[in-house]
Amino acid sequence: MKINFLHHPLDETHKFEDPVVLAMGFFDGVHLGHQEVINTAKKIADDLGVKLAVLTYDHHPALVYKKLSQHDKKYLTLKDEKMRIFKELGVDQVFVVNYSYKFQDQSPQEFVDNYLVRFNAVTVVAGFDHTYGEKSIANMENLASLAKGRFDVVTVNPILENEIKVSSTNIRKALDKSNVTLANKYLGRTFQTTGLIVHGDQRGRILGFPTINIEHDERQWLPGIGEYVVEVKIGDRVYQGMGSIGRNVTFEPNRPVTVEINLFDFNENVYGENVTIRWHKYLRGEIKFDSADELIKQLHQDEIVARNFFIN
Incomplete structure (x- = not known):
């Protein structure tokens, strides 16, 4: 081309x-x-x-x-x-x-x-x-x-879906509301973004849910704050996981929004890798937990739902 x-x-x-x-x-x-x-x-x-x-x-x-x-x-x-x-x-x-x-x-x-x-x-x-x-x-x-x-x-x-016009504007609105399912329907494919794996606080590793931190181009539209079922392509391989867009409010107020992803059954050093993220499904909103133990309990529940998504 x-x-x-x-x-x-x-x-x-x-x-x-x-x-x-x-x-x-x-x-x-x-x-x-x-x-x-x-x-x-x-x-x-x-x-x-x-x-x-x-x-x-x-x-x-x-x-x-x-x-x-x-x-x-x-x-x-x-x-x-x-x-x-x-x-x-x-x-x-x-x-x-x-x-x-x-x-x-x-x-x-x-x-x-x-x-x-x-x-x-x-x-x-x-x-x-x-x-x-x-x-x-x-x-x-x-x-x-x-x-x-x-x-x-x-x-x-x-093109109409339920009498609503498929448009870029309506896809942006759906993403802002974290409704990636609707956005994906309008797109005719899974919404995806690209970014670079950078260093984060490594708090997820301490909690037992190590994450890769993704830095996106500032011009890239992202889904709204929340937890998602995702796939991440690193090189030629695709990994399943759950992604978070949020401020980590449980540990520190007024943090900037970050994108962190826990990849299932994964333990490799991938800093500096360019990745593609496929946003499949919204799991829940961001919650401020009273303790780390409550957060860990919720993350285990999120993982079950996310793994079941790929099985079903």
């Missing part, structure tokens, strides 16, 4: 000669709705015998036109993960455009002429609510007239 990182305005040296079917979207999460857009575009590309391309952006478009909180600046899928999923879906080429004020300041017609036509798109596919400028004008209903017969336009309807 070829990845093109582009800056507006496009340099004249950029040549895009091969005809493509182009799927448009930011695609944060690459959830079931996004997959429907890309799969629709792939089917058309296969039928026409041309390559499948994706047009996306290097950061949240909203960063250009409004102030976002630190939380809202985070992503469900960071760049490498997004590209990996695109490749799995059969994408041949990705156009990653730097979403700047100058890019946004184009008229809808200029966007079509400068990008969609120049990319040699024979068909452009996007979700029903996709916009490429002012939403009252730059919407999918108007794209065909802006195309002026130079390419076809295909609009993909939303």
